[in-house]
Amino acid sequence: MAKPGKSILTNVLQVIQTSSRPPVSVLDNRAATYEKLGRLKAALQDGKRIIEEQKSEARGYLRVGKILQMMDKKALAQEIYGRGLLVAMHNKQLGSQTRSSVDPIMILPAELFYMVAALLKPMTLVVCLRVSKKWHDHLNALTSLWTVLDLSLTGRPIRNLAFRACIKRAQGRIGSATLNHSTLKMSHPLRLLTSNCRNLKYLDLREGFKMMGSILEAMPHVKSLNTLLLPDCEITFEGITRILGTCKCLCRAEFGTVCIPFYAGSWPTGLTNLRTLRLNIAQPSELDGVILKIDDLVERAPNITELILTGWGGIPSHTYSFSKFLRLESLDLSRNLTNFFPELPPSIRSLNISHRGMLRPVGFLNLQNMEMANLVSLERLRMENIDELAVSSLIKLLRPSIGVRKSLSIAQAAFMDTATMVELARSGVLADVTELSVAGTFVDDDGIIALTSASPNLIRLDLSSTNVSGISVKALVIRPEMNLKWLGLTHCASVSPDAVELARSKGVVVDYQMAERSKSGKKVRYL
Numbered sequence: 001m002a003k004p005g006k007s008i009l010t011n012v013l014q015v016i017q018t019s020s021r022p023p024v025s026v027l028d029n030r031a032a033t034y035e036k037l038g039r040l041k042a043a044l045q046d047g048k049r050i051i052e053e054q055k056s057e058a059r060g061y062l063r064v065g066k067i068l069q070m071m072d073k074k075a076l077a078q079e080i081y082g083r084g085l086l087v088a089m090h091n092k093q094l095g096s097q098t099r100s101s102v103d104p105i106m107i108l109p110a111e112l113f114y115m116v117a118a119l120l121k122p123m124t125l126v127v128c129l130r131v132s133k134k135w136h137d138h139l140n141a142l143t144s145l146w147t148v149l150d151l152s153l154t155g156r157p158i159r160n161l162a163f164r165a166c167i168k169r170a171q172g173r174i175g176s177a178t179l180n181h182s183t184l185k186m187s188h189p190l191r192l193l194t195s196n197c198r199n200l201k202y203l204d205l206r207e208g209f210k211m212m213g214s215i216l217e218a219m220p221h222v223k224s225l226n227t228l229l230l231p232d233c234e235i236t237f238e239g240i241t242r243i244l245g246t247c248k249c250l251c252r253a254e255f256g257t258v259c260i261p262f263y264a265g266s267w268p269t270g271l272t273n274l275r276t277l278r279l280n281i282a283q284p285s286e287l288d289g290v291i292l293k294i295d296d297l298v299e300r301a302p303n304i305t306e307l308i309l310t311g312w313g314g315i316p317s318h319t320y321s322f323s324k325f326l327r328l329e330s331l332d333l334s335r336n337l338t339n340f341f342p343e344l345p346p347s348i349r350s351l352n353i354s355h356r357g358m359l360r361p362v363g364f365l366n367l368q369n370m371e372m373a374n375l376v377s378l379e380r381l382r383m384e385n386i387d388e389l390a391v392s393s394l395i396k397l398l399r400p401s402i403g404v405r406k407s408l409s410i411a412q413a414a415f416m417d418t419a420t421m422v423e424l425a426r427s428g429v430l431a432d433v434t435e436l437s438v439a440g441t442f443v444d445d446d447g448i449i450a451l452t453s454a455s456p457n458l459i460r461l462d463l464s465s466t467n468v469s470g471i472s473v474k475a476l477v478i479r480p481e482m483n484l485k486w487l488g489l490t491h492c493a494s495v496s497p498d499a500v501e502l503a504r505s506k507g508v509v510v511d512y513q514m515a516e517r518s519k520s521g522k523k524v525r526y527l
Helices: 004-017 024-037 040-053 059-070 072-091 110-118 120-129 133-141 160-169 190-196 210-221 236-246 292-301 368-372 393-401 419-425 444-453 470-478 495-506
Strands: 149-150 174-178 202-206 227-235 254-256 277-283 306-312 330-332 350-352 380-382 404-410 433-437 460-462 486-488 507-513 513-516 522-526
Touching: 024 040, 024 059, 040 059, 059 072, 059 110, 072 110, 120 133, 120 350, 120 419, 160 190, 174 190, 210 227, 210 236, 227 236, 236 254, 292 513, 393 419, 419 444, 444 470, 470 486, 470 495, 495 507
Parallel strands: 149 174, 174 202, 202 227, 227 254, 254 277, 277 306, 306 330, 330 350, 350 380, 380 404, 404 433, 433 460, 460 486, 486 507
Antiparallel strands: 513 522
């Protein structure tokens, strides 16, 4: 039995063969049939022929644009759509109208109107529903426009009836939802959403979602969820494991406020889909003595590529080992009270072990793991607010990744001074650094002058709150091999305005703010 598309094509071909100049509608039908059968080149030829036959009509441009989109030629499709829009705006039908304003729905082809509406934010679409009954009916009929629900920035309270209307408008096909509980003036909004939208993939619950019980109650309804963000919900380890154990499809799970009581038990099985996991402790001191079972986690979730464990108290003498995470590319261990450098896999591209935001800086006692880390693909390293660190160990950490463009931040580090900078420059590990921050350190002109010859690829440099003067700033910007684009000089008391103006005249964007006291004793800032 012949397929319906092929039988239609046969009939259309018979009409075309019996006519020396087939109607445009017949060509359009054949192009649509070719399109359904996947014969895009043949459909494109018919689309071009429609344009040649009727240049004053938008039909051919829309057909060609759609086919080019299917052929993944988006730039060319956008250009063709633009030409079709110009035709629609200047055809005879538009020219005969004498009204001062024109309703876009009346003149724009349906495809173009949908493309424009798809670019609008959800709350803007809600406003568009109030333009007229025609707009309301037309937008309501486009179910795919309402599959993204974002109520995070709404200024007015959302009540039960309006929330249900959002779900009804999408016909239960909401795939992404961002909710702000403080604006939802209704009971159990999460249960209502998850019970009606079983194919929900993305869920972001922002300020106000404090009840862990309501979240745990909603999770069994959306087992296909692949992204869950809970930045404000206070949750225990038991709650985390229940969510991860229920939603096996989760690829990204972020818990922004892990709280006590916390018992670091076993992780649930079957977390092979998990790629990103974030566990943040708001008060690190509350979990002193609690050790995460990293070995257990790597067995249950071996495919993690991004791991964020911030604010953990733990035991200062404990060494965490991440070496078995063979796919781990990004590791954030900032604000952790540990003196022992972790064991790392060679797959790491981004590493953050800063102690910024803590009451006291922390130094590393064991440097063997740092010196033995073979981070051949390292692209981003942040070691901020570190108290003690041997520069030789830092050099050994950076050396395997020589040849890889990278960003390096060692701001507020007590160990960083001019002698350290000179030693780093001479070692060659800064040759591929494109972004460098030594803000708040004891680096002076000698260290920066050594840097100019050692870092020819430097694009961004932050020297805020250091001892540098205008001499090193001028040396940086006048070297012909330097390609510096941004320079931070905030609170550099020894940098003169003429050095700043010279840098700006060379095309460098300079962040230069100082603080002076006025006669009244109040601090005055100026650029």
